[in-house]
Amino acid sequence: MKVLEKAPAKINLSLDVLGKRSDGYHEVRMVMTTIDLADRVECSELPDNQIILHSSAPYVPEDERNFAYQAAQLIKDKYAIQKGVEITIQKRIPVAAGLAGGSSDAAAAIRALDRLWHLGMTYEEMLETASMIGSDVAFCIKGGTALATGRGEKISMLPELPPCWVVLVKPDISVSTGEIYKAWDHIVATHPDVDAMIHAISDNDFSTICYLLGNTLETVTMEKVAEIARIKEHMRQIGAEGILMSGSGPTVFGLTQYESRMQRLLNGMKGYCSQVYAVRLCRPFTLLSEYE
Numbered sequence: 001m002k003v004l005e006k007a008p009a010k011i012n013l014s015l016d017v018l019g020k021r022s023d024g025y026h027e028v029r030m031v032m033t034t035i036d037l038a039d040r041v042e043c044s045e046l047p048d049n050q051i052i053l054h055s056s057a058p059y060v061p062e063d064e065r066n067f068a069y070q071a072a073q074l075i076k077d078k079y080a081i082q083k084g085v086e087i088t089i090q091k092r093i094p095v096a097a098g099l100a101g102g103s104s105d106a107a108a109a110i111r112a113l114d115r116l117w118h119l120g121m122t123y124e125e126m127l128e129t130a131s132m133i134g135s136d137v138a139f140c141i142k143g144g145t146a147l148a149t150g151r152g153e154k155i156s157m158l159p160e161l162p163p164c165w166v167v168l169v170k171p172d173i174s175v176s177t178g179e180i181y182k183a184w185d186h187i188v189a190t191h192p193d194v195d196a197m198i199h200a201i202s203d204n205d206f207s208t209i210c211y212l213l214g215n216t217l218e219t220v221t222m223e224k225v226a227e228i229a230r231i232k233e234h235m236r237q238i239g240a241e242g243i244l245m246s247g248s249g250p251t252v253f254g255l256t257q258y259e260s261r262m263q264r265l266l267n268g269m270k271g272y273c274s275q276v277y278a279v280r281l282c283r284p285f286t287l288l289s290e291y292e
């Protein structure tokens with residue numbers, strides 16, 4: 001038997017850091033949403049007790065360092081599964097981009113293995129496994145639009161965003177999430193208004209959502225990657241209604257409700273950067289346990 005799951009990328013609409021915790025992580029408050037730029041994760045049962053993983057992208061580990069591999073190992077241990085699995089990941093999400101590609105692959109593997117091995121996992125059980133892999137994996141279990149708190153693993157679902165286009169521009173450079181958080185400790189931070197963003201989403205108010213976009217990590221990454229400021233300025237000139245860096249970066253996204261403006265952004269930014277995508281938003285997943 002084979003099970004296929006889509007693994008969509010996320011963007012952060014509002015990302016605030018409240019401070020450093022005693023466990024080394026940072027306490028965050030962030031509003032995130034999934035977008036229709038997605039990897040594909042396929043899980044096929046193997047008769048013998050092993051995990052094999054293939055990825056279509058270079059530089060993505062295919063052993064226990066891969067987050068989807070870790071998901072399979074954790075589930076096999078927790079549910080005492082004596083069978084194996086072959087995981088094939090077709091990567092479309094740029095790697096180390098602030099788009100949570102690896103986290104979403106892990107979440108997709110959890111959903112896929114729940115179906116493959118008929119485990120009947122509840123959402124809470126999936127969240128528990130997700131949190132053992134990485135901070136962003138819990139959000140990726142259901143996707144959609146949500147508030148994430150704690151180190152990112154506590155999820156409260158929010159209403160869906162008004163429909164819009166998301167244009168993504170990924171500079172040809174990668175940053176380390178850990179280093180960006182560490183550098184944040186030494187800056188005078190600006191704090192986005194996360195509560196106002198939640199209200200704007202509840203009001204379905206697209207222009208206020210655009211106005212309130214904010215990411216406290218942006219200043220840090222911008223100091224390291226000068227191109228981010230240039231991309232933002234270029235997108236502003238073309239006419240994106242809201243512009244922000246996602247996560248720890250370096251990907252910048254622009255929002256627009258107009259197809260003509262999306263086309264202008266896509267064409268304008270393609271001449272400027274090699275990795276440019278225009279996508280829609282994604283609805284949250286309905287989990288198998290929620291059908292019952």
Ligand SMILES: C[C@@](CO)(OP(=O)(O)O)[C@H](O)COP(=O)(O)OP(=O)(O)OC[C@H]1O[C@@H](n2ccc(N)nc2=O)[C@H](O)[C@@H]1O
Pocket residue numbers: 012015024025026027028030097098099100103133134135136137150151152177178179181246247248249
């Ligand atoms: C910044 C965000 C925003 O959504 O996304 P990305 O830029 O990675 O997409 C996340 O907080 C990233 O989450 P994730 O990528 O899962 O991070 P993890 O693997 O858990 O942690 C990587 C490293 O980042 C730091 N870290 C992460 C999360 C957090 N709340 N505080 C931290 O200080 C820690 O140093 C940790 O060792």
Ligand SMILES: Nc1ncnc2c1ncn2[C@@H]1O[C@H](COP(=O)(O)OP(=O)(O)O)[C@@H](O)[C@H]1O
Pocket residue numbers: 059060061065066067068089094095096097098099100101102103105106177247249
């Ligand atoms: N399935 C995966 N896809 C991509 N990267 C992965 C995966 N599993 C583990 N990784 C590791 O995680 C690192 C961060 O990848 P990614 O999740 O794409 O970053 P970000 O959260 O910044 O978007 C990569 O450099 C890679 O070594």
